[in-house]
Structure formats: structure tokens, C-alpha cells
Amino acid sequence: MCERVPSLDKVRFVNTGTEATLNAIRAARAFTGKQKLVKCEGAYHGNHDAIQISVVPPLDKAGDADSPNAVKAFPGISETVEDDIFITPFNDIETAERVIRENADELAAVIVEPVNGQCGMVAGKPEFLEGLRRITDELGIVLIFDEVIAFRIAHGGAQDYYGITPDLTCFGKVVGGGMPVGAFGGREDIMSMWDPTGGSATVQHAGTFNGNPMTAAAGIATLEALTPDKYEYLDTLGESLRTKLRALFAELEVPMGVTGVASLFALQFTSTEVVDYRTFATNDKTVLQTMFIGLLNEGFLMSNRCAGNVSMAHTEDDVDAFVTAVRTVLKRAGYA
Ligand SMILES: Cc1ncc(COP(=O)(O)O)c(C=O)c1O
Structure with a gap:
């Protein structure tokens, strides 16, 4: 270290x-x-x-x-x-x-x-x-x-x-x-x-x-x-996930966003840009809970505030499956 x-x-x-x-x-x-x-x-x-x-x-x-x-x-x-x-x-x-x-x-x-x-x-x-x-x-x-x-x-x-x-x-x-x-x-x-x-x-x-x-x-x-090349892979995968989620929210016109850096990400249930606690507090907790349970039903266990990370076990296919699951939950719950 x-x-x-x-x-x-x-x-x-x-x-x-x-x-x-x-x-x-x-x-x-x-x-x-x-x-x-x-x-x-x-x-x-x-x-x-x-x-x-x-x-x-x-x-x-x-x-x-x-x-x-x-x-x-x-x-x-x-x-x-x-x-x-x-x-x-x-x-x-x-x-x-x-x-x-x-x-x-x-x-x-x-x-x-x-x-x-x-x-x-x-x-x-x-x-x-x-x-x-x-x-x-x-x-x-x-x-x-x-x-x-x-x-x-x-x-x-x-x-x-x-x-x-x-x-x-x-x-x-x-x-x-x-x-x-x-x-x-x-x-x-x-x-x-x-x-x-x-x-x-x-x-x-x-x-x-x-x-x-x-x-x-x-x-x-x-x-x-975790050699330096692995971090490049994780950065690329994380960025791909965030980009695809942003495109989905724009397409469905839902007031959601995604934060994160490198392999880390979180869904945000607000149209406010989240930069600190007060902007984070604008999240709609009901939609968050629905998403957490909905994603669980789709086979994705997130942290209970819908934060997560990609790892070396993941590929672009997993990213696509996750984005599809988010789409499914939003539609099933009537948010899009
Ligand atoms: C930023 C940060 N600091 C400290 C801790 C505490 O670590 P631990 O749960 O191992 O006690 C956590 C746990 O999630 C954390 O996220």
C-alpha cells in the first residue's frame, strides 16, 4: 500500500x-x-x-x-x-x-x-x-x-x-x-x-x-x-453505465439522474444536479424504494439507496442488462 x-x-x-x-x-x-x-x-x-x-x-x-x-x-x-x-x-x-x-x-x-x-x-x-x-x-x-x-x-x-x-x-x-x-x-x-x-x-x-x-x-x-490496466477497464465500464442510464432517463423523460466516478455510481431520483447533502435531499424517497425493490425482483441487489459499483466480474452485457432492468422497473411502476 x-x-x-x-x-x-x-x-x-x-x-x-x-x-x-x-x-x-x-x-x-x-x-x-x-x-x-x-x-x-x-x-x-x-x-x-x-x-x-x-x-x-x-x-x-x-x-x-x-x-x-x-x-x-x-x-x-x-x-x-x-x-x-x-x-x-x-x-x-x-x-x-x-x-x-x-x-x-x-x-x-x-x-x-x-x-x-x-x-x-x-x-x-x-x-x-x-x-x-x-x-x-x-x-x-x-x-x-x-x-x-x-x-x-x-x-x-x-x-x-x-x-x-x-x-x-x-x-x-x-x-x-x-x-x-x-x-x-x-x-x-x-x-x-x-x-x-x-x-x-x-x-x-x-x-x-x-x-x-x-x-x-x-x-x-x-x-x-488490481493492476493499472484493470482501472482503465473499470473506468470505461462505469462511464458506459452512467452514459446509458442518462440516455434512458432522457428518452423516458423521468426526473432522474446518475452520479458517480470511475467504477462507482448511484441513481438519483431528482432532476436537481446532486453535488452535496442538500441537493441529495431532493431525492424522491418513494421512487427510490420502488426502484430498489423492483431491481431486486429483476435480479439486481443494490445498496438500499440505489448506489453500487461495477467490478472486474462485469462486462458490457451486464451494464446493458442493468439498464434494461431500470427501464423495466420504471415502466412497471408507472413512472414512464
Ligand atoms: C466512507 C466510509 N467510511 C467509513 C466506513 C466504515 O467502514 P466499516 O463499515 O468497515 O466500519 C464506511 C462504510 O461503509 C464508509 O463508506
């Missing part, structure tokens, strides 16, 4: 993406001596308290679009975490810059998914991600890329795709080849928080199954199979 991803001086392995973001945030806090975080509205970074905030906030609690409230995802989360986090809209660098500058003295880290999975594999705008890098660099704030999903968009991950170097990166999913996995890594000086040589580590990395050898074997086999 260090050969593939240039920002990784060191990487440590855990069992889930949740533990990856938990440890990256902890490292950022230990390294900077500061407590607070900035995250994007509508971003999921795992199932731990610090970050289960404003993931899918109800709009009547979410506040103004350019000054979103921090909203706990559900009851049971520690009462104090809302005070330790600032929320900013995805893909809006002006607002992010204001939020970061106003709170810079207290900020340990900015955490961002370069491609927002929760809102439908929405690609980060280069100027947004580059802006976050420029501002955090200037202010000495740790920039964490959550590439638990987005690592799959290029051989060297999303940071390779965008040409941006974060301080820390979180991984999961594909790097374990289907086994339970998470990993986090980055700059030597930050990762040295865990270095036990010469005494004890500043931050301890406990966990019975950390660095699990079965996961490592599956992950190595998967990553070795």
Missing part, C-alpha cells in the same frame, strides 16, 4: 473502516493537541460517536445550508460530541474556508471523503479538495481523506486520481479482499504516535484482530490483481 499510495509513509491495519477513522482522528488529536473536527454534511465516516453527526440530518434540524448545525445521527451518542465538530457543506470551498478559519485554533483535523458515498458516490470538485489541502496546510490542521470507498477509483486511490496529498488516509473494504478490514496511514511524524520503540507508544493501538493475517492475504491477492 505504501508503494501504491505516495502519502503513506506508514500504514496500520485494523478490522473495520470505523476503527480506521477512529484511529486517524485520535492521531490527529494527539499530534496537534487540539480537539475539534470539521466534517461534511451528509458524509458517513463509520459507526463511532465522534463522527456519527450530520450523516443524514432531518432538514428541519439541519439549519441553514451555508451554516449547517451539527446533528447527532441517533440517540445514544455522547452528548458532548456535537460541541466538538463543525459541519460544512460538501463541494463548497468558500463556506469550508470560513468554517475552518473561524475555528482554526481549536481544530485537530478536517475529515473528508473525496467521493461522497452517502449522497450517491458524488465526486468531490477538484477546487474543493485542493482548497481543503491549501487551507489545512496553511493552518497546521491535519487533513484526513476517508478512502474507505473511494480508494477503488484509481490504482493509488482517490488522492492519486485528484493529485492531492492528505496527511492521513483511512481505508477499508477493497483492501481486505472481502475479509473484515480497515487501515489508516500517512505522514511519518503523525504515525510515530504509535511507535513503541524506545519506551511506550504515545497512542496505543490495541485490538485482538489488528493486522489479521487472513485479511492481509486476501487483501494482497486482491490488490495484486
Whole structure:
């Protein structure tokens, strides 16, 4: 992984993406001596308290679009975490810059998914991600890329795709080849928080199954199979799927769209261009549910928000079969 991803001086392995973001945030806090975080509205970074905030906030609690409230995802989360986090809209660098500058003295880290999975594999705008890098660099704030999903968009991950170097990166999913996995890594000086040589580590990395050898074997086999040419194939197939879906929606004149980048895609049940959480929230949830069940009946199991990805097992025939299934469901349900 260090050969593939240039920002990784060191990487440590855990069992889930949740533990990856938990440890990256902890490292950022230990390294900077500061407590607070900035995250994007509508971003999921795992199932731990610090970050289960404003993931899918109800709009009547979410506040103004350019000054979103921090909203706990559900009851049971520690009462104090809302005070330790600032929320900013995805893909809006002006607002992010204001939020970061106003709170810079207290900020340990900015955490961002370069491609927002929760809102439908929405690609980060280069100027947004580059802006976050420029501002955090200037202010000495740790920039964490959550590439638990987005690592799959290029051989060297999303940071390779965008040409941006974060301080820390979180991984999961594909790097374990289907086994339970998470990993986090980055700059030597930050990762040295865990270095036990010469005494004890500043931050301890406990966990019975950390660095699990079965996961490592599956992950190595998967990553070795994913050579650069495979990414070209996946990019082409993903683009073909998105193009064919867009053509279908135009032909049927349905208010739908498709988001995604490289092998990632999601159906959007809105005519609004989806670039962040508020535009994602314009989705028609009834049509979404109908599509999810309808596609299941046609033999396609999507995530329950109709997001998915193409893989090396897929061909153009699978893309065509999927597009046909979407057409069938839209017609059967009376939407076209
Ligand atoms: C972007 C992102 N971060 C973190 C996680 C948490 O990973 P895990 O489910 O392995 O805990 C997920 C899971 O889907 C994710 O999509």
C-alpha cells in the first residue's frame, strides 16, 4: 500500500473502516493537541460517536445550508460530541474556508471523503479538495481523506486520481479482499504516535484482530490483481453505465439522474444536479424504494439507496442488462 499510495509513509491495519477513522482522528488529536473536527454534511465516516453527526440530518434540524448545525445521527451518542465538530457543506470551498478559519485554533483535523458515498458516490470538485489541502496546510490542521470507498477509483486511490496529498488516509473494504478490514496511514511524524520503540507508544493501538493475517492475504491477492490496466477497464465500464442510464432517463423523460466516478455510481431520483447533502435531499424517497425493490425482483441487489459499483466480474452485457432492468422497473411502476 505504501508503494501504491505516495502519502503513506506508514500504514496500520485494523478490522473495520470505523476503527480506521477512529484511529486517524485520535492521531490527529494527539499530534496537534487540539480537539475539534470539521466534517461534511451528509458524509458517513463509520459507526463511532465522534463522527456519527450530520450523516443524514432531518432538514428541519439541519439549519441553514451555508451554516449547517451539527446533528447527532441517533440517540445514544455522547452528548458532548456535537460541541466538538463543525459541519460544512460538501463541494463548497468558500463556506469550508470560513468554517475552518473561524475555528482554526481549536481544530485537530478536517475529515473528508473525496467521493461522497452517502449522497450517491458524488465526486468531490477538484477546487474543493485542493482548497481543503491549501487551507489545512496553511493552518497546521491535519487533513484526513476517508478512502474507505473511494480508494477503488484509481490504482493509488482517490488522492492519486485528484493529485492531492492528505496527511492521513483511512481505508477499508477493497483492501481486505472481502475479509473484515480497515487501515489508516500517512505522514511519518503523525504515525510515530504509535511507535513503541524506545519506551511506550504515545497512542496505543490495541485490538485482538489488528493486522489479521487472513485479511492481509486476501487483501494482497486482491490488490495484486488490481493492476493499472484493470482501472482503465473499470473506468470505461462505469462511464458506459452512467452514459446509458442518462440516455434512458432522457428518452423516458423521468426526473432522474446518475452520479458517480470511475467504477462507482448511484441513481438519483431528482432532476436537481446532486453535488452535496442538500441537493441529495431532493431525492424522491418513494421512487427510490420502488426502484430498489423492483431491481431486486429483476435480479439486481443494490445498496438500499440505489448506489453500487461495477467490478472486474462485469462486462458490457451486464451494464446493458442493468439498464434494461431500470427501464423495466420504471415502466412497471408507472413512472414512464
Ligand atoms: C466512507 C466510509 N467510511 C467509513 C466506513 C466504515 O467502514 P466499516 O463499515 O468497515 O466500519 C464506511 C462504510 O461503509 C464508509 O463508506
